Amino acid sequence: MISVRSRHFLTSGLSASLLSLQMAGLSVPALAAETPAAPAHQPGDPATDAAKEIPARHETSGSVTIGGKQIDYQAVAGTLIVYPAGWDDSAAVMEARTGVKPDAKGDAKPEDSNPDASAAMFYVAYFKKGAKPEERPITFVYNGGPGSATVWLHMGAFGPRRIVTMNDTHDPAAPYKLVNNEASLLDVSDLVFIDAPGTGFGRITGRDRKKAFLGVDADGRAFAHFITQFLGVYGRYNSPKFLFGESYGTTRSAVVVNDLQNDDNIDFNGVILLSQILSFDNDVDEPRMNPGNDQPYVLALPTCAATAWYHHRLPAHTGPLRPFLDEVERFASSDYLLALQKGSDLSAEDRQAVAAKLHDYTGLPVDYILRADLRIDGGEFEKTLQGDADITTGRLDTRFSGPTLDPMSESAQYDPQSSAISSAYVSAFNDYSRKVLGFGQGQSYLAETDAEWDMKHDVPGMGKSDGAPNVMPDLAFAMKTNPTLKVMLNAGFYDLATPYYEGIYEMKHLPIPQKLRSNIEFAQYESGHMVYANEAALKLLHDNVAGFIRRSSGSALR
Structure with missing residues (x-):
């Protein structure tokens, strides 16, 4: 009622x-x-x-x-x-x-x-x-x-x-x-x-x-x-x-x-x-608290790709942003979504292929993607994208970056943009x-x-x-x-x-x-x-x- x-x-x-x-x-x-x-x-x-x-x-x-x-x-x-x-x-x-x-x-x-x-x-x-x-x-x-x-x-x-x-x-x-x-x-x-x-x-x-x-x-x-x-x-x-x-x-x-x-x-x-x-x-901050719902990973992938593009972390893509995002959106809503829905039935060969594609689109290491079971939440992405330089990527605005508070943490512990402008x-x-x-x-x-x-x-x-x-x-x-x-x-x-x-x-x-x-x-x-x-x-x-x-x-x- x-x-x-x-x-x-x-x-x-x-x-x-x-x-x-x-x-x-x-x-x-x-x-x-x-x-x-x-x-x-x-x-x-x-x-x-x-x-x-x-x-x-x-x-x-x-x-x-x-x-x-x-x-x-x-x-x-x-x-x-x-x-x-x-x-x-x-x-x-x-x-x-x-x-x-x-x-x-x-x-x-x-x-x-x-x-x-x-x-x-x-x-x-x-x-x-x-x-x-x-x-x-x-x-x-x-x-x-x-x-x-x-x-x-x-x-x-x-x-x-x-x-x-x-x-x-x-x-x-x-x-x-x-x-x-x-x-x-x-x-x-x-x-x-x-x-x-x-x-x-x-x-x-x-x-x-x-x-x-x-x-x-x-x-x-x-x-x-x-x-x-x-x-x-x-x-x-x-x-x-x-x-x-x-x-x-x-x-x-x-x-x-x-x-x-x-x-x-x-x-x-x-x-x-x-x-x-x-x-x-659909929140990508903590989707692991709701296992079986893979939609947040799919919906966040284009933003992760845009962020990697902005910070020059992509291994291959250097052209304009919008055509690149069109490609990522198609992959996210088709091959990536289907792979996640298969769960444990996904073959090792297909798992490796999806991980390689995610590496192309996010710049994250293939072994990291595989260890995460192809599922990387927002905090993990923010901590890892520029983690090799001890830099944390922003959440509210991923164009922003800041020093990592704890290099050993699994995910980002603060938001660089919020700290930058508040x-x-x-x-x-x-x-x-x-x-x-x-x-x-x-x-x-x-x-x-x-x-x-x-x-x-x-x-x-x-x-x-x-x-x-x-x-x-x-x-x-x-x-x-x-x-x-x-x-x-x-x-x-x-x-x-x-x-x-x-x-x-x-x-x-x-x-x-x-x-x-x-x-x-x-x-x-x-x-x-x-x-x-x-x-x-x-x-x-x-x-x-x-x-x-x-x-x-x-x-x-x-």
Whole structure:
């Protein structure tokens, strides 16, 4: 059965919002002004009047130049309160409307059964000045983790200011440089960067707070409730609407778009996926924990081949990358897949032939491949590819390399790209938020939460699954119940966290009618997990995503 989602709590005024923050156990930061100015594109809108009274927000103005054109925008940094499943907002709404607290006496008190936990979710929104909401798309943007803030997409991809980092090597320490972002999507859409519960300047509190927000379904509900609140507060229900998720954010997007469309009756124009993972059984990090499932090795092979090509580790192939990958994809999905499926029935002669081919495509020694039984997971590949030089290859972006921590280890013990750029992104955002957005003084910005994640998932129409999460049914359900929904998959060739061929495989195996497959677009880039870490790829990513938003926005952008 399809689960029944909770009703969201919509702050309708200062009293309700203050109540929300007090219930969340959070202090109320000073407002930007006693009556902050409404977004310039919504003068006199009742929803905007309510938005004037939201606590924990600060408004600023700025401009960005994209394609030679200056775009003036209003930025709003703030928090909205969300509650877990089962929340009943009746008492809070009545108090907000009447100013009178409901009678605590009597037997019927719906709030008595309310969950105790709550979350203040931090966001930064950018609105183009002078635009009409119904003619201006709005895109909700988030990273993954699970449990990550959205500093990466904000400062590296689509915000009006972008951090400058090295292409494939470790960045020097501060000072870091922020520049005008020519690749910001503000030329085609307003943007809302959302940090996951418990990250950024947001916090979670209350009894069982981790259980209430940190899990596949709980996190999806929190984001869906945040978005419905945001649409109401800022008067954007009639705007073309998009989701943009990266990494685990693609998992989240499948859950959220299904929740929004089928629980809240809010259809979306498009879902944009970057570095996709919908079925965790396809994860190449630890497939040996699931013996008998050889699919991860098959789907990761093209990325391993691209990585070996980039680092000049191939014994024979020196030509262009794309034709080479076409060849590897054919081998992976035919001879290699068949060989793995034979298991112990594979003959010694065939085993030797496949090992030789894998050596040609990955540069790994034949004897190593044979000892691994033709199955090399992500960590082993990262440790071994350049291991003869005591160098570990990156995971999120295999173009990056770093010194091996333990030459005797079986697999990589850290990710060189993460070490290379994390300080730049986090430091730059902390500085930008306080000095430019005017938000965060006296608070700590949390880039991620280290809490355990509940991977159990309530599959639409099928019930609760306790295995590795697979949200392909969620995305398929959303596409079938809204046949106009468009989906775009973006991926980097050098991503070994979520290999690009894995995303293609998942999309081509969605349980949807053939006629809906034309609603899906694909784009690949010569970059890694964070495609935007390569400036040339970032420009192409902008152009592709901007084109998708234009095509999927109906008459709004025609």
